[in-house]
Amino acid sequence: MRNTLWVLLVCGLLAAACATEETVTPDGSKAFVGATLFDGTGSDPISNAVIVVRDGRIVAVGAADAVEIPAGAERVDIAGKTVIPGLINTHGHVSDVLGLEGGHYNEENLLRQLGLYARYGVTAVNSLGGDGEEAVRLRDAEDASLDRARITVAGAVVIGESVEEVLAAVEANASMGVDFIKIRVDDNLGASTKMTPELYAAVIEAAHAKGLKVASHLFYLEDAKGLLEAGTDFVAHSIRDLDVDDEVISMMKDKNVCYCPTLTREVSTYVYEDVPDFFEDPFFLTDADPAVLEQLKDPERMQAVKDSPAPAAYKKALEVAMANLKKVADGGATIAFGTDTGPAGRFQGYFEHMELDMMAEAGLTPKQIIMSATGDAAQCLGFTDIGTLEAGKWADFIVLDDDPLDDIKNLHSIDSVWIAGNRVPNDT
Numbered sequence: 527m528r529n530t531l532w533v534l535l536v537c538g539l540l541a542a543a544c545a546t547e548e549t550v551t552p553d554g555s556k557a558f559v560g561a562t563l564f565d566g567t568g569s570d571p572i573s574n575a576v577i578v579v580r581d582g583r584i585v586a587v588g589a590a591d592a593v594e595i596p597a598g599a600e601r602v603d604i605a606g607k608t609v610i611p612g613l614i615n616t617h618g619h620v621s622d623v624l625g626l627e628g629g630h631y632n633e634e635n636l637l638r639q640l641g642l643y644a645r646y647g648v649t650a651v652n653s654l655g656g657d658g659e660e661a662v663r664l665r666d667a668e669d670a671s672l673d674r675a676r677i678t679v680a681g682a683v684v685i686g687e688s689v690e691e692v693l694a695a696v697e698a699n700a701s702m703g704v705d706f707i708k709i710r711v712d713d714n715l716g717a718s719t720k721m722t723p724e725l726y727a728a729v730i731e732a733a734h735a736k737g738l739k740v741a742s743h744l745f746y747l748e749d750a751k752g753l754l755e756a757g758t759d760f761v762a763h764s765i766r767d768l769d770v771d772d773e774v775i776s777m778m779k780d781k782n783v784c785y786c787p788t789l790t791r792e793v794s795t796y797v798y799e800d801v802p803d804f805f806e807d808p809f810f811l812t813d814a815d816p817a818v819l820e821q822l823k824d825p826e827r828m829q830a831v832k833d834s835p836a837p838a839a840y841k842k843a844l845e846v847a848m849a850n851l852k853k854v855a856d857g858g859a860t861i862a863f864g865t866d867t868g869p870a871g872r873f874q875g876y877f878e879h880m881e882l883d884m885m886a887e888a889g890l891t892p893k894q895i896i897m898s899a900t901g902d903a904a905q906c907l908g909f910t911d912i913g914t915l916e917a918g919k920w921a922d923f924i925v926l927d928d929d930p931l932d933d934i935k936n937l938h939s940i941d942s943v944w945i946a947g948n949r950v951p952n953d954t
């Protein structure tokens with residue numbers, strides 16, 4: 527009796543509060559509650575965190591006692607889980623490959639790849655070459671309804687024999703609306719001719735004049751120095767011929783240029799000489815096409831890989847790359863997570879996790895690795911509204927069963943992936 531009276535009295539005094547309790551209508555916002563949050567800024571994780579999302583973006587985030595949940599928010603209980611920002615692959619390819627075959631550059635195939643990346647927690651892909659107008663249109667259509675990975679593009683890799691030719695290629699990419707310019711300075715282990723310093727300097731100058739950054743494919747230490755001197759904005763592969771030295775690390779630091787390891791690119795050159803162990807990994811098999819695996823297991827195909835000279839050379843290159851990654855990280859240059867997935871046999875989504883695991887083998891800590899794929903990746907590419915989970919940013923994140931700061935392999939324990947606050951569908 528006394529209790530009833532007390533409730534009536536309170537509701538009488540605070541009529542509005544009691545009324546909204548019963549008649550609350552959803553306001554379109556979502557509140558993700560209860561998880562441990564690593565926000566990608568480098569700050570310590572927050573336990574029992576709340577992330578409030580509206581119209582695809584984070585409106586409030588922090589510890590439960592510091593964040594007000596709107597009355598009309600849909601609550602998503604993720605207690606006991608860990609949340610990190612979605613992974614950004616700074617060097618991928620959303621390509622024309624379907625199965626092991628090129629020639630399928632169309633919107634449907636691009637969307638298939640962006641869905642695949644997303645299911646593995648890769649919520650943004652910087653596609654460095656081979657991109658056409660279809661990709662530019664997809665990028666420009668990204669809004670609060672998005673539930674596949676974001677894409678940025680470099681267009682066609684800039685090639686040419688003369689300054690006129692390379693400048694025309696830069697122009698064509700710029701008018702298509704690319705985000706980056708990509709060049710290749712490599713002789714493919716002596717099998718082809720390298721782009722000359724004169725040509726790459728011309729490309730870099732022209733790209734900068736248009737406000738475009740230049741990402742450089744390279745292999746040799748000497749070329750890395752030349753490209754850094756000429757003003758490249760991004761080192762798109764590991765240096766793989768020699769140990770890195772203090773000079774090149776200092777150049778990257780002074781010029782604020784990030785270093786993208788792409789270790790799994792090397793793996794892909796030799797791993798199909800046998801049936802790879804990962805062909806039995808359920809985390810791989812959930813999204814693998816059995817027909818493609820059969821093709822890769824073909825004995826003649828495996829023998830051809832064994833017989834070609836490149837795999838042995840790239841195995842050695844990988845050892846150099848692994849050691850250099852640790853040296854560059856210890857030297858204080860910024861590492862940008864990237865894989866070079868997309869070409870045949872470099873499985874999008876799964877190879878990103880293989881790369882993260884290999885970065886740990888190279889000696890990086892889980893925190894360093896996660897930063898390289900989130901907050902640091904965004905900074906390296908100049909992206910200001912993804913990469914960290916802060917108010918105003920897109921709500922792109924991964925919910926994990928186990929904490930990846932304990933062990934990077936816990937990134938395999940994906941509960942769900944969210945892009946612009948929308949759950950990425952599980953179907954393939």
Ligand SMILES: [Zn+2]
Nearest residue numbers: 618619654866
């Ligand atoms: Zn590439």
